[in-house]
Amino acid sequence: xxxxxxxEVSGLGKRFGQVAAxxxxxxxxxxxxxxxFLGPNGAGKTTTLRMLLGLVRADAxxxxxxxxxxxxxxxxxxxxxxxxxxxxxPGRTGRDHLRVYATxxxxxxxxxxxxxxxVGMSDYAGRRVGGYSLGMRQRLSLATALLGDPGVLVLDxxxxxxxxxxxxxxxxxxxxxxxxxxxxxxxxxxxSEVQQSVDEVVIIARGRLMRTGxxxxxxxxxxxxxxxxxxxRPALAAALGAAGLAYAEGRNGFIVDEPEPGRVGRxxxxxxxxxxxLHRLKSELEDAFLALVGxxxx
Numbered sequence: 001x002x003x004x005x006x007x008e009v010s011g012l013g014k015r016f017g018q019v020a021a022x023x024x025x026x027x028x029x030x031x032x033x034x035x036x037f038l039g040p041n042g043a044g045k046t047t048t049l050r051m052l053l054g055l056v057r058a059d060a061x062x063x064x065x066x067x068x069x070x071x072x073x074x075x076x077x078x079x080x081x082x083x084x085x086x087x088x089x090p091g092r093t094g095r096d097h098l099r100v101y102a103t104x105x106x107x108x109x110x111x112x113x114x115x116x117x118x119v120g121m122s123d124y125a126g127r128r129v130g131g132y133s134l135g136m137r138q139r140l141s142l143a144t145a146l147l148g149d150p151g152v153l154v155l156d157x158x159x160x161x162x163x164x165x166x167x168x169x170x171x172x173x174x175x176x177x178x179x180x181x182x183x184x185x186x187x188x189x190x191x192s193e194v195q196q197s198v199d200e201v202v203i204i205a206r207g208r209l210m211r212t213g214x215x216x217x218x219x220x221x222x223x224x225x226x227x228x229x230x231x232x233r234p235a236l237a238a239a240l241g242a243a244g245l246a247y248a249e250g251r252n253g254f255i256v257d258e259p260e261p262g263r264v265g266r267x268x269x270x271x272x273x274x275x276x277x278l279h280r281l282k283s284e285l286e287d288a289f290l291a292l293v294g295x296x297x298x
Contacts, residue, residue, distance in 0.1 A: 002079050002151035004031030004183040007052065011061030014047055014207075021047045023207040025061070029185050029200075031151070034178045036198035037187040040293050044207035045187045046084070049156055053082050065152055077105050081145030082154040086137040090130030094121055094140050097129060098147065107147050115143040120169065135166040142170075152183040159186075159193050171197040191218075191289040205293040218288040225291070226264045229253025229277040239271025240264070250294025253277050 007029035014022040022044045029035045039045050050056040052063040054070040065073060065080060073079050088097050098112040116122045119139040124132070129140065138158060145153060158174075159167055174197050178184045188194045191201075201218065203210040211217070229252065230236040240247050240256060245267055247254040253276075256264050261278050268275050281291060 001149045001180070001182070002075070004151040004181045005066035005079070006030055007063075007065060007152065007154075007183060007185060008067065009048070009052065009061070009063045012048065012051060012058055012063055013060035014044075014051060014056065014058055021207050022051070022058075025204065025207065025209055027202045027209060027212050029183055029202070031183040032178055032181050033199040034174050034184045034186065034197055036191070036194045036201045037185055037204075038191055038194070038201055038289065038293075039189065039204040039210075041189050042206075043189070043204050043293070045189075045204065046156055047207075048204075049082075049084060049154060049187060052154065053080070053084075055084075075148075077107065077148035077150065079148075079150055080152045080154060081148060081150040083141040083145040083158065084154075084156045086134070086141040088129040088137065088140065091128060093126050093128055094132070094136075094143075095125035097140065098125075098143060101144055102147055105148065111147050111149070115146045118146060119143045119173070134161040135163055138162060138166070138170070142173075151181070153177060153185065155184075155186045157187055157189075159188060159197070167193075191286055195286075203289065203292055210292045218292075224259040225281045226256045226258050226261045227253050227277060227279055227281050228256055228261075228264050228268065228275060230268065230273050230275050232273060235271065235273045236268060236275075239267050239273045242271060243267035248294075250291060252290070252294070255281065255291055255294065 010026050012022055012025040025048060037045055047056060051058045070076060070080060095112060099109065102109055102112055116125050119142050121139050121143060124136060142158065159170055174184055186194060200214055202212045236254065245256050245258055245264065247256040258264055261280050265278050
């Protein structure tokens with residue numbers, strides 16, 4: 001195994017026409033921990049990963065492995081294992097897929113059986129991939145990424161669509177890889193999906209960095225706030241403004257910098273605004289995550 005090395009993203013930017021898919025993005029992923037790359041769908045996660053792996057050309061900035069771009073790594077498949085999707089030729093067996101990949105990459109053929117055993121696919125390796133469940137395809141995708149025994153793993157939505165048993169398995173497996181000193185980066189649009197898997201997080205929204213750090217750092221270091229919504233958001237915004245309440249528009253309403261929902265409700269009452277939602281924003285991780293990406297999107 002190649003030792004884990006840092007993933008370093010600095011000032012990364014990419015535009016598609018008038019849309020800034022990734023905007024001046026910078027973060028570092030350390031070896032020995034599982035890092036979650038989080039954000040809502042369309043936040044720019046996949047575009048960032050594709051630039052990191054040299055599949056999309058960046059307009060600005062750099063994305064490197066230990067200071068070296070993917071295209072300039074001496075032994076890329078033995079340094080970085082990547083799984084950006086779980087699509088395969090449906091007529092091939094799982095074992096044949098891995099053999100073709102190993103041969104094309106110049107990797108030892110004996111690695112095929114090794115990785116099949118690692119991901120628990122030995123008993124299914126002779127079946128055609130077209131008959132695999134989503135969970136089996138996810139495991140085969142992970143086996144493909146592991147063929148070169150790399151020190152860095154980059155996985156796009158590896159838990160998406162798995163059943164509870166598959167989720168428990170992959171959580172333990174990712175932690176095991178990190179414990180071996182590898183660098184593990186996994187993307188997801190849901191914190192709840194990876195909460196028990198990751199040690200650190202990088203959160204983006206609309207291509208911009210919202211926060212990096214440990215899961216504990218998501219317990220927002222500010223006073224509790226209130227979530228409020230109305231069928232008439234412009235009228236609600238006017239009522240909040242008239243009461244001197246600062247707010248930001250989130251995914252599920254306005255996030256008001258006020259710990260007491262009663263004061264927010266009174267402002268709406270005075271303004272004659274019907275409310276559809278009113279509650280204090282809890283300090284739970286998922287609420288904190290939604291608040292961050294909601295503000296980013298607003």
